[in-house]
Amino acid sequence: xxxxxxxxxxxxxxxxxxxxxxxxxxxxxxxxxxxxxxxxxxxxxxxxxxxxxxxxxxxxxxxxxxxxxxxxxxxxxxxxxxxxxxxxxxxxxxxxxxxxxxxxxxxxxxxxxxxxxxxxxxxxxxxxxxxxxxxxxxxxxxxxxxxxxxxxxxxxxxxxxxxxxxxxxxxxxxxxxxxxxxxxxxxxxxxxxxxxxxxxxxxxxxxxxxxxxxxxxxxxxxxxxxxxxxxxxxxxxxxxxxxxxxxxxxxxxxxxxxxxxxxxxxxxxxxxxxxxxxxxxxxxxxxxxxxxxxxxxxxxxxxxxxxxxxxxxxxxxxxxxxxxxxxxxxxxxxxxxxxxxxxxxxxxxxxxxxxxxxxxxxxxxxxxxxxxxxxxx
Numbered sequence: 208x209x210x211x212x213x214x215x216x217x218x219x220x221x222x223x224x225x226x227x228x229x230x231x232x233x234x235x236x237x238x239x240x241x242x243x244x245x246x247x248x249x250x251x252x253x254x255x256x257x258x259x260x261x262x263x264x265x266x267x268x269x270x271x272x273x274x275x276x277x278x279x280x281x282x283x284x285x286x287x288x289x290x291x292x293x294x295x296x297x298x299x300x301x302x303x304x305x306x307x308x309x310x311x312x313x314x315x316x317x318x319x320x321x322x323x324x325x326x327x328x329x330x331x332x333x334x335x336x337x338x339x340x341x342x343x344x345x346x347x348x349x350x351x352x353x354x355x356x357x358x359x360x361x362x363x364x365x366x367x368x369x370x371x372x373x374x375x376x377x378x379x380x381x382x383x384x385x386x387x388x389x390x391x392x393x394x395x396x397x398x399x400x401x402x403x404x405x406x407x408x409x410x411x412x413x414x415x416x417x418x419x420x421x422x423x424x425x426x427x428x429x430x431x432x433x434x435x436x437x438x439x440x441x442x443x444x445x446x447x448x449x450x451x452x453x454x455x456x457x458x459x460x461x462x463x464x465x466x467x468x469x470x471x472x473x474x475x476x477x478x479x480x481x482x483x484x485x486x487x488x489x490x491x492x493x494x495x496x497x498x499x500x501x502x503x504x505x506x507x508x509x510x511x512x513x514x515x516x517x518x519x520x521x522x523x524x525x526x527x528x529x530x531x532x533x534x535x536x537x538x539x540x541x542x543x544x545x546x547x548x549x550x551x552x553x554x555x556x557x558x559x560x561x562x563x564x565x566x567x568x569x570x571x572x573x574x575x576x577x578x579x580x581x582x583x584x
Contacts, residue, residue, distance in 0.1 A: 220284070223250060224291055231299065235342040244346060248353055251288050254281070255360055282364055289357045292350055299343070348385035351377045355394055363401075371398045389415030393423035400433070405457045408433050410501045413508035417515065430464075437461035449498055452482040456502055463509055466516065 217225070227247040231238040238244065258281045265274040355377030362369050375398060381391035396411035412433065415426035438461045442454035459479050462469045486495060 220250070220254075221287075223247070228295070228299075231342075235336075235339050239342060244349070251353075252356070254284050254288075278364060282361065285357050285361050285364075289354060289361075292354050292357070296347070296350055296354075299346070345385075348381040348388065348391070351381035351384070352390050352394060355381065355391070359394070359398060369401075371401070374398060387420040389419040389421060389423040389426055392419070393426045393429070396426075396429065400429075405433070405437060406453045406498065406501060406505075409457055409460060409505055413505055413512070417508060417512055434461035434464045449486050449495060452479075452486040453498060453502075455479045455482050456505075460505060460509060464512075466513065 224247060227238075227243045230241065230243045258277065261277060262274065265277060355374045358374040358377060359371060362371055362374065375395060378391040378395045378398075381388075382395075385391075392411045393415035396408050396415065399405075399407035399411065409430065412426050412430035415423040416430055437458050440458070442451065442458060455475070455478050459475050462472070462475065483499075487499075489495075
């Protein structure tokens with residue numbers, strides 16, 4: 208009897224990965240036409256979908272042993288997939304992304320993995336091929352999103368002490384490499400939904416839906432679901448805290464999204480304004496600056512979305528450029544947001560972004576502030 212070849216010793220999943228990899232190595236044009244990379248990921252992701260279905264049937268103490276075995280097998284498949292995609296980045300993509308790898312030590316570290324030694328790894332495809340370069344430009348950030356998803360799946364297996372820092376790092380790097388794609392932002396929003404961070408959910412879903420050339424197809428439905436949940440929730444954060452300001456702000460945005468007047472609208476707008484004033488009155492710090500900047504960008508996104516929905520106009524690039532230029536100087540003064548919701552009185556969502564004058568901690572904010580990014584009909 209002839210001995211089995213090394214290929215026959217592999218699992219079906221490992222053989223499938225190698226076949227897809229061979230297609231990419233031999234002919235990247237053919238691989239792109241066949242969508243080999245997406246087919247490979249869909250097969251990998253099918254394991255997660257199947258696991259979720261199976262684990263729902265393994266309830267009760269009598270199936271506890273079987274459930275642990277399934278969880279262990281699933282965790283092993285995730286680890287194997289992570290190792291494969293790290294090796295893929297290093298051997299297929301790294302030769303064409305030397306500048307990015309050299310500039311970003313974090314990118315190089317996470318690609319090599321926690322147990323990999325320093326040193327260069329020879330690429331499978333040598334550099335210099337323009338067809339491969341075009342393929343890698345799209346493949347590299349996409350693979351980082353895949354690695355982020357695999358890290359997120361592994362984290363969700365832990366019953367407690369969950370930390371999504373590694374997954375968020377992958378998504379952040381993907382956003383840096385391909386800022387015109389909404390996939391990294393959407394997946395970040397999914398993580399923040401696990402953590403209940405509503406400001407980050409709204410911010411990332413808006414970015415994934417309308418602030419990029421390649422929006423994620425699920426970004427808008429997930430944003431709408433988040434807003435439905437927010438409309439039914441009562442803010443519970445401590446009075447005067449940044450969390451309280453954020454909780455009232457996202458609730459107001461949830462009602463604005465409907466595009467119509469609602470009961471208690473004026474009171475809710477005044478509440479947001481007061482909470483914002485209380486948070487800013489405590490003085491400037493980096494946390495408040497970042498939160499308020501994201502609130503401003505959410506306001507701009509909501510206004511752009513209002514234009515798209517009511518008129519079918521696509522002005523997001525011009526509006527983002529005009530408004531972000533005006534709010535870029537956080538160091539010169541605090542930014543306050545005075546949302547104006549004219550859904551019934553005016554066909555567009557209009558938002559006013561205003562910058563208060565610089566002030567010392569404890570002083571009262573100026574009430575008269577210049578309008579810097581109002582866009583009327």
